[in-house]
Amino acid sequence: MVRTRIAPSPTGQDVHVGSVATALMNFAWAHRNKGQFVVRIEDTDRSRLVPGGEKKMLDTLDRIGLPGDESPKVGGPYAPYRQSERLAVYKKYAEELVKNNKAYYCVCTPERLTKMREEQQAKKQLPKYDRLCLNNQDEVKKKVLAGEKHVVRLKIPDNEEIVVNDLIRGQIKFGTKDIDDQVLLKSDGYPTYHLAVVVDDHLMKITHVIRGEEWLPSTPKHVIIYQSFGWELPVFVHVSLLRNPDKSKLSKRKNPVWTSWYLDEQGIYPEALLNYLALMGWSHPEGKEKFSLDEYVEKFDINDIQTTAPVFDPVKLDWMNGLYIRESQNSNLKTQILEFYKKRKINLDENLVEKTIPLIKERIKKLSGYLPLCEFFFNKPEKYEIDLKSKKDLLKNLGEELEKVKDWKASVIGESMQGLVKKLGVKAGEFFMVVRVAMTGKKISPPLNESMEILGKEECLKRIDQSPRIQ
């Protein structure tokens, strides 16, 4: 049985795209092996808790197609899946470690610890707890019994070598002399990540811990905790972090990182985002670039994950999304565009949008590209990218010619205009550019004849008549 999990912490407003990337692998590995993918909320840091963050994260995971088989939302056999609701569990296990001499109480104040670290750094030593309390456990225990504020620290064994077995990186060795006596239980009764993650992964029978590379340096601590309990280790897989173009860890300072931003602000399809993310550190065995989540689950192998950290490239993401847009049904695309703008409080006329779809399907890469290209369908241009005053005569001729068109269809409009070009002996390219700008305001637009058909005869004639004056 394979069981994987992701453990988002609601300290951000939404799921980080990097988390989606690792969630995707966890999801795929579990499902490929007919196992379960667990979503567990790690909300043990009360000071950084973002209100509404958890709900948003869970919603985003659902929306993008990676819901947990077990989660705070849907429950499961190992509930609760929210760490703040499991405090008694962690306390029990922390006490067990103290009892077995694998951990100890510490009553040092934050002030003393800060001072201690400063002194160590001044001496160019690595900051590490000096074990003052470990050496006075009898006294410290009395204080604890008397109700003094305290934490529980892990007792790191002296001078041992801890070997972390990482499935994709091999054996990684750490010396315990470099490892600090990690706090396991905080003075507010909440566990730290390190205790909670080990206890929960064990109790929830997680078999594969697939997580970000950032956790690699603290993994030896986790191994020591597992060993202290006498528990079996899961398989560790430390996946490379997504990077900014400058190669630093993908961060909101330098890049948009919230998943909803890509979906709601950019109008990227969830499927396209997943597809793009799937290509970060993994490649389809047949070299395919576009594939469904189902196909990914079928083909994904944890052993094929690359260890090099990839740069997140929004340009390729856009290309990927363009692929999805071009292959989507017109009616679906219409609905997507309508909903996309509705969320931004812009209500577009459904019939009009529907008519424009065939014209823009190959021209936009994401939903946010719709209005910049199509606004002229809904509103008269306010400014013109070329000067139309000097084209007054041309436009006058055009108006008279189009007035004669009875059957207002793209092909007929086109023939009519071609005829005029011939009659006037003007250059076709320049002529159509003038018409284009008169209709749309812009030098770049959807196909002209079709656009004019959609605009309607009356509106086109009005625009021809009015454009030079507005200028």
Place this chain on the structure above:
RNA sequence: GGUCCCAUCGUCUAGCGGUCUAGGACGGCAGGUUCUCAUCCUGUAAACACCGGUUCGAGUCCGGUUGGGAUCACCA
């Protein structure tokens, strides 16, 4: 700075000792289709960080150098 991870075109990657004069994709450039743009099609430039080993043979294995990154909290 200590510890640890990583290293193929600008970017994502294929490559798991010979079939690599290194393949694909995005992006770039050039051309074709076209009343603009886009789509589509064709072509093109562009990489094994460096130095040593191992081997008949190294992009592929080992060591070092350099470079990049992560991490060193009562945050996750």
